[in-house]
Amino acid sequence: MRLRSSVGCFSGITLATKIIAAYVQRAGLLEIMGDTGRINVQGEKVQKLDEFANETLVRCLGYRGTIGILVSEEDDEPHVIQEAASGKYIVLFDPLDGSSNINANVSIGTIFSILQRDANHDTKEVMAHILQAGSRQVAAGYVVYGSSTVLAYTAGEGVHIFTLDPSIGAYVLAQENIRMPHAGRIYSVNEAYQKSFPEHIQRYLEWAKQQGNYSSRYIGSLVADFHRTLIRGGVFLYPGTKKTPQGKLRLLYEANPLAFVAEEAGGVALDGQQRILDKVPHAMHERTPLIIGSPEEVQRVLSS
Numbered sequence: 001m002r003l004r005s006s007v008g009c010f011s012g013i014t015l016a017t018k019i020i021a022a023y024v025q026r027a028g029l030l031e032i033m034g035d036t037g038r039i040n041v042q043g044e045k046v047q048k049l050d051e052f053a054n055e056t057l058v059r060c061l062g063y064r065g066t067i068g069i070l071v072s073e074e075d076d077e078p079h080v081i082q083e084a085a086s087g088k089y090i091v092l093f094d095p096l097d098g099s100s101n102i103n104a105n106v107s108i109g110t111i112f113s114i115l116q117r118d119a120n121h122d123t124k125e126v127m128a129h130i131l132q133a134g135s136r137q138v139a140a141g142y143v144v145y146g147s148s149t150v151l152a153y154t155a156g157e158g159v160h161i162f163t164l165d166p167s168i169g170a171y172v173l174a175q176e177n178i179r180m181p182h183a184g185r186i187y188s189v190n191e192a193y194q195k196s197f198p199e200h201i202q203r204y205l206e207w208a209k210q211q212g213n214y215s216s217r218y219i220g221s222l223v224a225d226f227h228r229t230l231i232r233g234g235v236f237l238y239p240g241t242k243k244t245p246q247g248k249l250r251l252l253y254e255a256n257p258l259a260f261v262a263e264e265a266g267g268v269a270l271d272g273q274q275r276i277l278d279k280v281p282h283a284m285h286e287r288t289p290l291i292i293g294s295p296e297e298v299q300r301v302l303s304s
């Protein structure tokens with residue numbers, strides 16, 4: 001299993017997510033449930049735990065010698081840690097995905113993507129280093145704070161799953177080279193929006209319902225819905241709607257890392273037109289439609 005030289009970023013992420021996991025588990029006791037009263041750059045209510053998770057990641061990653069830039073879902077602007085070329089990695093993250101579920105004790109997670117500075121640009125051109133296609137990620141993954149805390153990670157040589165053993169405070173390798181099932185009769189989508197989805201997606205959902213052997217599963221927490229899709233197969237969909245043609249999910253720190261994990265495990269990730277990892281971003285908080293999962297099921301959605 002390869003962690004690559006981005007190992008400094010990886011140890012910062014494991015430290016931060018262990019701290020976040022401990023807080024998430026005690027959230028009710030620590031009185032850190034609820035929102036802060038602040039609205040973030042995405043127009044969403046910032047939960048107290050969102051803020052805590054963000055600060056923890058920035059603190060744990062901000063002092064690593066090899067990290068140059070941090071990008072967070074919660075912050076309008078990137079954190080430039082160092083301009084020197086030695087800060088060669090860019091870490092992009094959604095500190096607490098699914099955070100509107102916190103108060104209901106539903107699984108939530110942290111998603112991260114690691115890029116290397118683009119050698120064609122001066123180190124001062126911050127946006128040029130951030131706005132790279134997902135195919136240039138050197139590593140990516142996520143942590144699910146669920147019935148156990150699970151870390152899925154890829155550095156381009158398969159996907160490996162670690163489980164946090166709370167008795168020793170360490171992530172322990174649980175499954176090496178996990179593969180996503182090639183097919184799976186589960187669809188995961190917020191069906192309340194069905195009528196405003198593109199027509200082929202509406203046709204797919206109608207078709208699946210008529211089969212009689214499909215299950216619908218939607219937690220409403222991307223990281224948890226994706227993790228189930230990775231383990232059990234099927235398809236997760238968050239398409240554009242008439243009102244929001246680009247959907248809701250963010251390209252750089254949600255769709256890209258999950259697409260990298262999916263492809264490394266034998267799955268597929270598209271925006272409906274093209275491969276997620278080929279999309280060249282134009283803005284740091286850009287959104288994208290997402291169709292991700294088992295190759296057979298994604299193909300079925302596209303050809304419906």
Ligand code: FDP
Pocket residue numbers: 096097098099100101190220221222223248249250254
């Ligand atoms: P949340 O707003 O709770 O942070 O990316 C945000 C996200 O959750 C995803 O985790 C989740 O899949 C999606 O939004 C849920 O959106 P809907 O409520 O529109 O289904």
